[in-house]
Amino acid sequence: MTAPPEKAFPVSWDQFHRDCRALTWRLNEVGPFHAIIAITRGGLVPAAIVARELGIRIIDTVCIASYDHTRQGDLNVLKGVSTEVAKLGGGSGKGLLIVDDLVDTGKTGRLVRSMMPDAHFAAVYAKPQGKPLVDTFITEVSQDTWIHFPWDTALSFQPPIRP
Ligand SMILES: O=P(O)(O)OC[C@H]1O[C@H](OP(=O)(O)OP(=O)(O)O)[C@H](O)[C@@H]1O
């Protein structure tokens, strides 16, 4: 991403929980899944909620870092999927559920998909460039919007719209 996004889409804990539940209703139609793979760190929170709702106890992580606040750098895979969970997916990821909080440019999603092409990929929020990468998502926001998650934010005073 070159210019910082213009619009802000703040998400509260309550809204995030509701959106994760809505995502799980859709995933329940697609499963069952052998295991969940959370893309850390953002995918950990929705993965916990989805796992609780679907009764999934096997949870693995793919650890990827790329953003320094709103600027994306090179993707850095710090940890891949474990051999036990890869085996459950028969090597191609079939029957595995990958969960992330959002897809933006789709770079992270494309990399994870290349590791497990037959896995089901779910994200809570999707921007247009990343949308083709996900199988299931809940809310689309425009590409020039930055999503502010509740674990990154705090309540603060807002000046009135009309000064
Ligand atoms: O579609 P993309 O443009 O690749 O962006 C999406 C990724 O960016 C964020 O993760 P980030 O790399 O910021 O790490 P984090 O989850 O630890 O916050 C978000 O959680 C997605 O994983």
Ligand SMILES: Nc1nc2[nH]cnc2c(=O)[nH]1
């Ligand atoms: N919090 C947050 N992280 C991101 N990483 C890539 N896009 C976004 C976004 O819109 N919000």
Ligand SMILES: [Mg+2]
């Ligand atoms: Mg992430």
